[in-house]
Amino acid sequence: MTATLAATSAATETDAVVRMSGVRKVFGHGPRAVTALDGIDLAVAPGEFVCLLGASGCGKTTVLNMIAGLDRPSSGDIELTTTRPAVMFQEAALMPWLTAARNVELPLRLAGVKRTERRARTLELLDLVRLGGAGDKRPHELSGGMRQRVALARALASALQGNNGEASSLLLMDEPFSALDAITRDVLQGELLRVWEATGTAVVFVTHDVREAVRLGQRVVLLSSKPGRVVQQWSVADAPEAELTEEINGRLREVISSHAAA
């Protein structure tokens, strides 16, 4: 028997970096309105790694966009106690005319960090993502995996900015490895765990891949579709990976088929 958490949240009472309470999101108006999310309660603890899992269209990106402040809930509350969260997407979205180092440096420049400090910070971050020797390369000279490493370093530059690298930061990741080949994805998953441990940042990671969720997350949160709701959560540490993957896969299949039958 694996460890299932209550359907609300594992970090409800404590000092969450983000807390969503009764969040509802409706797109559009009248007969064409789509209720994407309904009654989402979710809290993420400082330094916690949470994977949001669900079928295509269940509202994972909508949750992330609202935490990032890119969109607003129709009702309910979202409280953040972090510096501004950084977002990393499926595509690296680097500035093609800037070198890797200048891409990483950009959020620091926009935040008004002094030149010497931002150069030093950029070198540290490029080393952290194992791109120490590639800072002067432009995005088209890098592989897909290397571009995502640059995007990770840039997101960390943004997330860790203003808190001296302490735990009150939040990184939001929207299927960042899904466009990569299986081997590169596997390597980058391992790298992300190393970087997460080294920085202590909290992570909310969106995926539709159960295996990826179980490998990366301390907690896996399963969303239903139309409307998106938290249907179940699992604590990963307490269960053997293979058993948990099978259990979550089964539950995901149930959720998808109940949606298809509705």
Ligand SMILES: Nc1ncnc2c1ncn2[C@@H]1O[C@H](COP(=O)(O)OP(=O)(O)OP(=O)(O)O)[C@@H](O)[C@H]1O
């Ligand atoms: N701007 C928008 N206008 C209208 N409907 C939207 C908008 N954004 C999202 N939706 C709808 O809200 C629902 C949730 O979308 P969302 O992109 O958050 O899902 P998702 O789980 O991230 O999907 P995927 O895994 O395919 O990326 C879907 O039904 C989608 O069509």
